[in-house]
Amino acid sequence: MxxxxxxxxxxxxxxxxxxxxxxxxxxxxxxNGRPELTLNGGSKGPIPFKHQLHQTIVKDCAVCHKDFGKKPGTLDEAKKIGALRPQQVMTKTCIACHKAKKRIGEKSGPTSCSGCHS
Incomplete structure (x- = not known):
């Protein structure tokens, strides 16, 4: 050749x-991570979390992931090292969003502890 x-x-x-x-x-x-996962809910029990559903509705990963990384276990790790307080993400991000959606008449997720913990 x-x-x-x-x-x-x-x-x-x-x-x-x-x-x-x-x-x-x-x-x-x-x-985009797993479609569904189970979060550590401490003494109140695990939290089944529909990750893909939230991605579809929220559309901006930073809304939730501003407080913790995207790798599995980073939420628990942030609590362990004191970067996050227990329930901080749930009350200031999750429940706040659910209540805001409910106030404007949109379909929303649970607004009480027992609504998420199984």
Whole structure:
């Protein structure tokens, strides 16, 4: 094979390999976590949390994740190190949002402790 054919083949292979990575990087950038998860609710019991439903309604991850990271366990870790007080996120973010939606007549989530804890 001559040098021009080899160069053309290498360029084509590089282009195909590069294009094949685009969908993967797009999926990685849109990782929205699990659709549902269970939060540690302390002595009142676990909290089943419909993560995907909240993402659809709230649309901005920072609304909730301003107080703790997105990796699993970061909410508990923030409480453990004292960066968050127990119930801080639930009362100042979750319940406040649910009550605000209820006040304006929109469908909302629970507004009491027993509404979330199972």
């Amino acid at each position: 001559n040098k021009k054919v080899i160069t053309t083949c290498l360029a084509a292979c590089s282009l195909i390999a590069g294009l094949s990575l685009i969908p993967v990087s797009g999926i990685m950038a849109q990782d």
